[in-house]
Amino acid sequence: MTNSTNNKSLYIHIPFCEHLCPYCDFTKLFYFEKFSKPYLEALFKEIDSYHLIKMDTIYIGGGTPTSLSDIEFESLLKKVSNLLNRGGEFTCEANVENLTSQKLSLMARYGVNRLSIGIQSTHDERLSQIGRFHTFEKARDVIKNARDVGFKNINVDLMYGFPGQTLDEVKDDVNNILSLKTEHISIYSLIVSPGTLFFNKNIKEQNQDDSRLFYDTILQMMREAGYERYEISNFSKPGYESRHNLVYWHNQEYYGVGLGASGYVNGVRYKNTSNFEKYLAGDCVSEREKVDQKLLREYFLLTHLRLKEGFSLSEYKELFNKDFLQKYQTKIDEYAKNNFVKISDGNFAFTDDGLMVMDRLILSFF
């Protein structure tokens, strides 16, 4: 699993945005040409340093990749498309407000075959409260345009748990999102992280009772509409799981390039610097973590257990030379009694109930 010849995935971070969202804690800065030009140069250098070929999955995320100018965007796509293997998955993130028809046709031309669009809410007042400058009407149009250009695999992001949000608003959001008939939907609750505007404004995250109620409702509606939750936050129509994200959740290695990106190469998990100047100077990696056997096991559990299918008990035994069920028998019995875990077809996984509290459950296996 940790053999670099098996490393066939690449994440690329574009840290620029036209607006900064008040809840976002990813590495990002305002878009200015005087930043983007040297950034792309440094990025290309970093990509070259890995001598990549025939990637099975490539994911361009941000920030907002579509905040780049058309010329910059094209040079990026051109550079990256050469690295993609035939039949590979090529995802690009986009915002509703700057996913123009020019950007769409560039993507199509350079082989992007999966679009991920941040919609977040389908209520225009809510959208302006969270610093998004689009309307739901515009989102609908953009998706229609994407279909017209030929995109057959589209993801949209939705958030819930906003201050003062009602269950009715959430149900309405889900119905609106379902009406877009995308192949993949990611749903997250609002997290208020230090350093964000929401945090500074002392906006509180939703309490866990309401958050759970909202999520259970969402889960039910999504399933009724034929979507499967294959990972904690991700839903898809059968066969449309994100191949790139599954690399993460199968604890497989991947390259990560760009400001603040993380990667996993040759048994080392690393994180790139978030310091723009350092990055431009080619001083990319700022943290390295050698994944020894103990960490490998923890990461194995942390990643696989986010998946509906969990992990294969025989694979666990092969990797770690221990029988998982035997080792944690008491805890597992307790969890099973409370319907937090299930064992089927040789796989160990959390149930719906277990997934919602997995952070505390998983500690027993560390």
Added chain:
Amino acid sequence: MKFDREHIRNFSIIAHIDHGKSTLADRVLELTETISKREMHDQFLDSMDLERERGITIKLNAVTIKYKAKNGETYLFNLIDTPGHVDFTYEVSRSLAACEGCLLVVDATQGVEAQTLANVYLAVDNNLEIVPVINKIDLPSAMPEMVKDEIEKRIGISCVNACEVSAKTGAGVPDVLEAVVKYIPSPNGDDNKPLQALIFDSYYDSYRGVVVLICVKNGSVKVGDKIRLMAANKEYEVTEVGIRTPKEIKVDSLSAGEVGYLAGQIKDIRDVVPGDTITNAIQPCEKPLPGYRKMNPMVYCGLYPVDSKKYLDLKDALEKLSLNDASLVYEAETSQALGFGFRCGFLGLLHMDVVQERLEREYGLDLILTAPSVIYHVYLQNGDMIKLDNPSKLPDLTLIKEIQEPFVKAEIMTPKEYVGPVMELCKERRGIYHDLQYFDDTRMIITYELPLAEIVYNFFDKLKSYTKGYASFDYEYSGYYASNLAKMDILLNGETIDALSTIVYKTNAYERGSVVVRKLKEIIPRQQFEVPVQAAINGKVIARADIKAVRKDVLAKCYGGDISRKRKLLEKQKEGKKRMKAIGSVEVPQEAFMSVLSIDDE
């Protein structure tokens, strides 16, 4: 540096908390150049962090000072610091036994406080010469004449020789030094008699073994002498003698009247008992010095390591701590819920607090303290009597004839406008009214008989808040009386948790039970499943609250595969969990064990 006895003064300072004792000591150290301004930090004698942070003196501390008096001669002062809180009366009596006189520091804006009186009487009992020092005369509200008048009337000490000072500015402090020379007698004693030295403190040093602080009453001691610890009946050879200025300085010998330290490769800390007498092994004295009155612990609680593997570390730490805290007693006990630990006795709540903090800070231990309890006398049908210091061990009710609890006679001095609220508080705490008297024009003394159990928990805090901090409080043990008591058990998830049992007054048990279960519900975090918390008396549930199940605990967002961040977060959570005690399948934070004493919903 050898002084004849005529030029030695051994004295201590008695004062109420905040009346400026440590500040005065600081000025004295400065003025005599014992410590340079550069080395000086506030409250020099309070060397424990805890003392400086809380502004209190816990341990007595001794320092030797050289002073050139106005008559041209140089004197050697041994200043022995004393704690001001009533919990530490024992320490006070230890320091006074090593002195011939004391300075009584009284705040010129506050007057004499009840707690000071107790210590003054100790000094009078020890036949010490008392020099009144009226402090804080720089404050606009200072009334030195009124305060002197009060000292003469209330305590019966002449204020003719009283000094008026401001320890803060240093004004008048030189007069205090002169007064020490003039009014405090030099120690008596005979260098030629066999050695008699009083042990008043000790501490452990990994190179020299136990270092013993002594006051030599008769004879002398030098390096190479064979000495005997009389109570322990152990003999050692002296390897070092010295004085503390407060830095340790080796000297050739210590003679009658002198205060200092000695070391003798004493390995077993239990051999050194404060109050014991050291004599010469070859030429022993006939009988030991009177020593100290042993103080009896008033409050008991269970002390357990959060991590049960640390039991031996705790044992070791308690042993070391009790070396210079003779009032701390402990014995091993076992709890079903908490595992191996100790039942410890303390002089009072502050004492308990201080011991806990010292164990945690100085020995790096994470501790669980069970709710403090007094000792109950349980009379059985068969005529036996059990002294019960652990509520969970109360025998079956059918076997019990009567339960008696300790009462104290409490004297509360308060400005007269707060008499109402104070009496209300005493009534709430099952107090029996005795007396109400004017102390002076503005203050009254209220006397109540109160169950000790009722003042163990937050009585003093309450009293302070009811009187805007003006009341002072002193108590003495008055006896055991029968009360209508019962054991209240707490059940978590249906199981009785022995460490949470308390003895309660039956009449308000229902109210108490519902407050306690509510409080536990607040303190114990949500668990994997719903956990009922119940209070029960005689197996009958009297109150219940439910700790909700965790509904959502997952960091769903994990961007660009950055799972390292999440792993590190979980690692921290795991550390946090280690500070909780797993009881069955319920994780209980340390403070929960104390919360069973919650009286109201603050």
